[in-house]
Amino acid sequence: MPAKADAPPPRGRSNPFAVARKARAAWRRLAPFFQTSRLKMVLLVAGSVVAGVAEAALLAIVGAIAGALSNGATEVTLKLGPVGLSEPLDVMFAVGVGMAIVRGALQLMLAYLPASMSAHAVANLRRLLFDSFTGAAWPVKASERDGQFQSLMTTHVNATSYAIITLGTGISAALVFVTLLVSAFVLSLPAAVMLSVVSTGIFLMLRPVSRRLRRHAAALSSENIEYSKGVQEVVLMAEETEVFGASPEYLDSFHRQIDGIRRPMLRTRFLAQGVPALYQSVALLLLVLALGVIALVGMSEIASLAAVVLILLRALTYGQQVQTAVTGLDERVPFMHHLADAVERYTANPRQDGDRHLPDVVERIGMRGVRFGYGPDTEVLKGLTFSVGRGEAIGIAGPSGAGKSSLVQLLLRLRIPTAGALEVNGTDAREFRRDEWQRRVAYVPQTPQLVWGTVADNIRFYRSHLTQQDIEAAARRAQIHDEIMSWENGYETVVGQRAAAVSGGQRQRICLARALADRPEILVLDEPTSALDVRSESLVKNSLHELKGSITLFMVGHRLSTLSFCDRIMVVADGRLEAFAPPSELQATNSFYREVTELTRQQSGS
Numbered sequence: 161m162p163a164k165a166d167a168p169p170p171r172g173r174s175n176p177f178a179v180a181r182k183a184r185a186a187w188r189r190l191a192p193f194f195q196t197s198r199l200k201m202v203l204l205v206a207g208s209v210v211a212g213v214a215e216a217a218l219l220a221i222v223g224a225i226a227g228a229l230s231n232g233a234t235e236v237t238l239k240l241g242p243v244g245l246s247e248p249l250d251v252m253f254a255v256g257v258g259m260a261i262v263r264g265a266l267q268l269m270l271a272y273l274p275a276s277m278s279a280h281a282v283a284n285l286r287r288l289l290f291d292s293f294t295g296a297a298w299p300v301k302a303s304e305r306d307g308q309f310q311s312l313m314t315t316h317v318n319a320t321s322y323a324i325i326t327l328g329t330g331i332s333a334a335l336v337f338v339t340l341l342v343s344a345f346v347l348s349l350p351a352a353v354m355l356s357v358v359s360t361g362i363f364l365m366l367r368p369v370s371r372r373l374r375r376h377a378a379a380l381s382s383e384n385i386e387y388s389k390g391v392q393e394v395v396l397m398a399e400e401t402e403v404f405g406a407s408p409e410y411l412d413s414f415h416r417q418i419d420g421i422r423r424p425m426l427r428t429r430f431l432a433q434g435v436p437a438l439y440q441s442v443a444l445l446l447l448v449l450a451l452g453v454i455a456l457v458g459m460s461e462i463a464s465l466a467a468v469v470l471i472l473l474r475a476l477t478y479g480q481q482v483q484t485a486v487t488g489l490d491e492r493v494p495f496m497h498h499l500a501d502a503v504e505r506y507t508a509n510p511r512q513d514g515d516r517h518l519p520d521v522v523e524r525i526g527m528r529g530v531r532f533g534y535g536p537d538t539e540v541l542k543g544l545t546f547s548v549g550r551g552e553a554i555g556i557a558g559p560s561g562a563g564k565s566s567l568v569q570l571l572l573r574l575r576i577p578t579a580g581a582l583e584v585n586g587t588d589a590r591e592f593r594r595d596e597w598q599r600r601v602a603y604v605p606q607t608p609q610l611v612w613g614t615v616a617d618n619i620r621f622y623r624s625h626l627t628q629q630d631i632e633a634a635a636r637r638a639q640i641h642d643e644i645m646s647w648e649n650g651y652e653t654v655v656g657q658r659a660a661a662v663s664g665g666q667r668q669r670i671c672l673a674r675a676l677a678d679r680p681e682i683l684v685l686d687e688p689t690s691a692l693d694v695r696s697e698s699l700v701k702n703s704l705h706e707l708k709g710s711i712t713l714f715m716v717g718h719r720l721s722t723l724s725f726c727d728r729i730m731v732v733a734d735g736r737l738e739a740f741a742p743p744s745e746l747q748a749t750n751s752f753y754r755e756v757t758e759l760t761r762q763q764s765g766s
């Protein structure tokens with residue numbers, strides 16, 4: 161089972177104000193990265209207060225009209241604390257209708273604003289995450305577990321968007337609640353006091369439950385990340401699972417991940433649903449008690465009493481909405497912190513870049529005293545020094561784990577030496593602009609990937625300045641043009657990783673064409689023929705032979721026969737450059753080279 165992601169530590173206490181503070185803290189970590197709408201927030205606050213006033217006035221009018229009707233009066237008397245107001249019934253009806261329309265319009269606006277803020281936040285957050293991930297240094301990207309980024313882009317962004325809706329509706333409900341409370345104070349002091357006692361009492365009673373909810377929500381957030389990683393692996397490993405068979409252990413391990421989510425999800429969902437329901441029941445109970453007290457204290461005028469009861473009931477509904485918002489927010493804040501952690505991780509480690517232009521011609525590329533390790537305690541490359549001239553074809557050989565792929569990653573500037581330097585014409589490569597480097601240094605990985613799109617799209621690979629002629633020329637150099645032309649849709653044939661897969665050899669050559677399309681000066685290949693059949697291998701070798709001299713080539717190869725066309729071969733052993741000489745010379749001087757050549761000869765002889 162994979163190791164668990166660290167759950168964010170519980171932050172703050174779990175009362176509405178603490179939750180609001182936590183949400184604000186989480187939001188503050190994310191908001192600086194993109195624009196948030198202050199205008200919408202101001203509109204939300206102002207609209208909520210006006211809606212609260214309109215609702216209180218409407219309820220007071222309804223109560224007063226009900227009182228007048230029950231007394232058979234034609235005048236409606238409205239008492240607002242010490243102030244009394246008397247108007248004919250039809251005037252009061254008209255005012256009531258007007259208030260209802262105003263309130264309805266405001267409610268629509270108050271529903272729209274959080275929805276709009278949340279939709280914008282989703283788009284902004286996804287862009288922010290994607291851009292910061294894309295701009296992060298390779299070691300950060302390489303250390304992300306499969307599925308982690310997917311979970312951040314989907315589950316975590318969605319949770320944050322719901323948190324924004326929840327926050328918006330919560331703020332709005334709280335303001336209406338307060339406005340109704342103030343109105344109740346104006347109408348009747350004892351009722352307002354009761355209402356305050358009721359709501360404070362309920363929040364205090366539910367505090368321990370909210371704290372539990374927060375703990376379960378943090379666990380749910382971590383389990384969700386684990387689950388997404390697992391799902392990603394199911395897809396990645398589908399072929400292996402098909403071949404090896406889905407053993408009970410395999411099924412069990414995934415079932416355990418599914419079950420791992422069930423418990424925190426059940427607890428979180430139950431508490432998220434249960435707390436508001438509990439709130440409502442307790443509130444109704446306390447309301448009955450409060451009315452009893454009001455009756456004892458004595459409110460002689462039926463109109464005021466009806467209005468206060470109506471306002472109390474509505475205030476309770478808003479109070480419940482505030483409670484729902486608080487629990488909803490509490491449930492989602494951990495997701496926001498995970499998201500902020502990731503964004504900070506990516507933005508704190510941007511890819512290294514320089515500001516000097518690359519020389520017009522790269523005459524020499526090499527390393528000077530390069531040391532490198534993936535961690536502080538282990539050194540993988542232990543002082544490499546070499547220099548390669550323009551147009552040379554260099555093979556990189558050596559035992560497994562010797563550091564060949566690490567050397568390639570340094571050549572591509574994907575990783576930075578811990579000591580020494582990669583040098584171009586004698587200057588540290590870190591000084592040169594990354595975009596120019598990316599254009600002039602190309603790479604074909606061991607297992608190249610295709611994007612879902614046409615063959616032309618795959619060769620072009622988002623470089624819009626490449627013309628169809630450039631693409632076809634690259635395909636010719638990669639010896640794949642004739643095959644593409646034999647397909648019904650030629651360069652418009654749709655290819656992908658699985659569903660529309662091409663053969664391994666074709667994929668390798670399409671990716672070689674991708675690397676060659678922008679006419680790079682340096683080409684790095686990591687075991688480009690290791691997974692190919694003899695014919696495909698010979699086609700790739702032919703194209704590399706033809707490139708020889710026109711491009712500086714670095715090629716990692718386990719099979720020394722693949723490297724036989726190289727001008728020189730470097731033998732890397734235990735992170736050191738054991739030898740660097742033409743193949744013929746190595747045959748005489750290097751034991752590793754001799755041994756592997758002999759083994760290959762025996763294998764092809766047997």
Ligand SMILES: Nc1ncnc2c1ncn2[C@@H]1O[C@H](COP(=O)(O)OP(=O)(O)OP(=O)(O)O)[C@@H](O)[C@H]1O
Binds near residue numbers: 535561
């Ligand atoms: N991302 C990584 N994090 C930590 N250690 C790594 C990482 N990649 C490689 N290593 C370690 O660095 C050492 C050199 O690995 P590298 O992949 O460069 O060797 P290699 O010569 O290319 O091996 P092979 O021929 O088997 O592909 C190995 O001990 C390997 O375990």
